[in-house]
Amino acid sequence: MANETRGRRSKVDLLPANIRKRLDSGLRDGSIQQIDLLDEINALIKAAGLPEEQLLSRAGINRYATKMEAVGKSLREMREITQVWTAELGDKPTGEVTKLILEMARSQLFKALLNESETGEGADVGMIKDAMLAVQRLEAAAMASHKREKEIRDILLQEQAKALAAMPNKGGVTEETKQIIREALGIHG
Template identity: 30%
Template sequence: MGRKSSIDRLDPEIKTYIQAMLASGGVTLDELIADLREKFPAAAQAAELPSRSAVGRYGQKLERRLLAIRASTEAAKLIQAHAGDDKDARSEALTAMVQTELFEAILALQEADEVGEDGDKADPGERVALLSKAAKNIATLTRSSINLKEFQAKVEEATRKKLLEEQRAKLEAMPNKGGVTADTKAAIREALGIV
């Protein structure tokens, strides 16, 4: 991978401040740069503060990550609030969140292919290692997703069988009066798929 961005190489206090300001979305890039110069004059004098374009690129990466985290968090909250877990809906949500993270990893991999601030391209060996790791994780996630779908299908089938048994028992317990004949019961059984 190429060099770390100039933001990642900053003093942790400055980096955290930049992240907080970008996450709040309350200032423009020019305002943020001016604020950094005012808040960290020693770093500004030593030319240790990042350029406007570096802050802009970092802000875009941070925004993509924040959007993915927000979406995953909201999905998890909705599922937890509305889904019973008889079909393992939480695992399905977790799988979706992991897929989001893998998507983020692929974005990072694409960014690794870009030319860094120092003009160097990412090391091809590191790129291959990242691709290999991503492929392994995708394969694991795919197996997990398939297993989850098989489990959900089994739960659906068991639920259907249980419902049919309950309907069969209620139908058998129904008296033959009030116009309900054996033929009517047979027609109901046929319509519901009760054998």
């Protein structure tokens, strides 16, 4: 069955940003029924002075909600897979820059998934190649960041071990107390 609207933007795509944001948040929230959300969005369309042709239908809002749910499901699955791999690979890098880069990558993947669901066409092979290269680079950057953080933690633990060794045994501090502190901090040796 040929899609007559392929290549043409949907009514939702043509909505002003503030109305579309309200539609998206209403669908994500889930506390409002679609029919009530449809009435609210159509009232906003009328209040904005948009033509009657811009009003959404029940079928249109349902198609959009279904599309958003499919993209959301893909994102949830991607996050679950990421969590599994993170658990498998051990400590994950925690640098703020790394977190920002990964979130930007997720955002771009979301846009690609959304575009694919709108057009019905498969992803561009060049885009997949570029994405794989970007993931490889992100992984390398994450690993370098993780390695540096580990080096910093090791240096800190060595400094703490030296400070504990130099601490005199007085005022209730005994070798046993120092050993308890070493174990709590993860200082070995």
